[in-house]
Amino acid sequence: MPQKIIIKNLTTPLHSPALVGHANSFASKLRGLMFRSHLDLNDGLLLAETQDSRLNTAIHMFFVPFDLAVFWINSDLTVVDKVIAKAWKPFYISAAPAKYTLEIHPNRFTDYAIGDKVEIEHV
Numbered sequence: 001m002p003q004k005i006i007i008k009n010l011t012t013p014l015h016s017p018a019l020v021g022h023a024n025s026f027a028s029k030l031r032g033l034m035f036r037s038h039l040d041l042n043d044g045l046l047l048a049e050t051q052d053s054r055l056n057t058a059i060h061m062f063f064v065p066f067d068l069a070v071f072w073i074n075s076d077l078t079v080v081d082k083v084i085a086k087a088w089k090p091f092y093i094s095a096a097p098a099k100y101t102l103e104i105h106p107n108r109f110t111d112y113a114i115g116d117k118v119e120i121e122h123v
Contacts, residue, residue: 003021003022003122003123004019004020004021004022004123005019005020005021005022005046005120005121005122005123006018006019006120006121006123007020007046007102007112007118007119007120007121008118008119008120008121009111009112009116009117009118010116010117010118010119011113011115011116011117012113012116014111016042018042018044018102018104018108018111019042019043019123020043020044020045020046020102020103020104021044021045021046022045022046022048022122023045023046023047023048039066039068039104039105040105041105041107041108042105043104043105044068044102044103044104044105044108045102045103046100046101046102046103046120047059047100047101047102047103048099048100049098049099049100050099051075051099052074052075052097052098052099053097053098053099054093054094054095054096054097054098055093057072057093057094057097057098057099057100057101058091058092058093058094059085059091059092059101059103060089060090060091060092061085061086061087061088061089061090061092062088062090064085064087064088065087065088066087066106067084067085067086067087067106068084068085068103068104068105068106069082069083069084069085069103069104069105069106069107069108069109069111070082070083070084070085070092070101070102070103071101071102071104071112072094072096072098072100072101072102073098073099073100073101073102073118074096074097074098074099074100075099077117077118077119077120078115078116078117078118079112079113079114079115079116079118080094080095080096080097080098080114081094081095081096081098081114082109082112082113082114084106084109085103100120
């Protein structure tokens with residue numbers, strides 16, 4: 001089970017910030033959210049890379065049977081792109097380089113906007 005972290009929105013504070021698993025190992029990033037039957041409203045995953053990149057933060061939705069709200073966050077902790085990723089779609093890539101990929105419930109799509117500053121806090 002990945003370590004839990006909180007993703008706070010510093011630009012527009014949230015009543016309930018995202019509390020997600022932190023995937024920073026190859027195995028945890030490879031597994032991602034695949035093979036789950038559903039995703040709770042307050043669940044998700046933050047995938048971390050060592051540096052900003054478009055290619056290394058790209059995702060696929062194979063074996064993910066539900067949609068996701070996906071946010072790309074750069075090393076300055078600014079949201080640089082976001083999308084609703086559709087179940088089973090092959091490929092999504094950020095419009096700008098990012099260090100983090102936040103995957104949460106699609107109902108939370110409006111929680112973070114492009115340009116928002118965030119804070120990552122370990123629980």
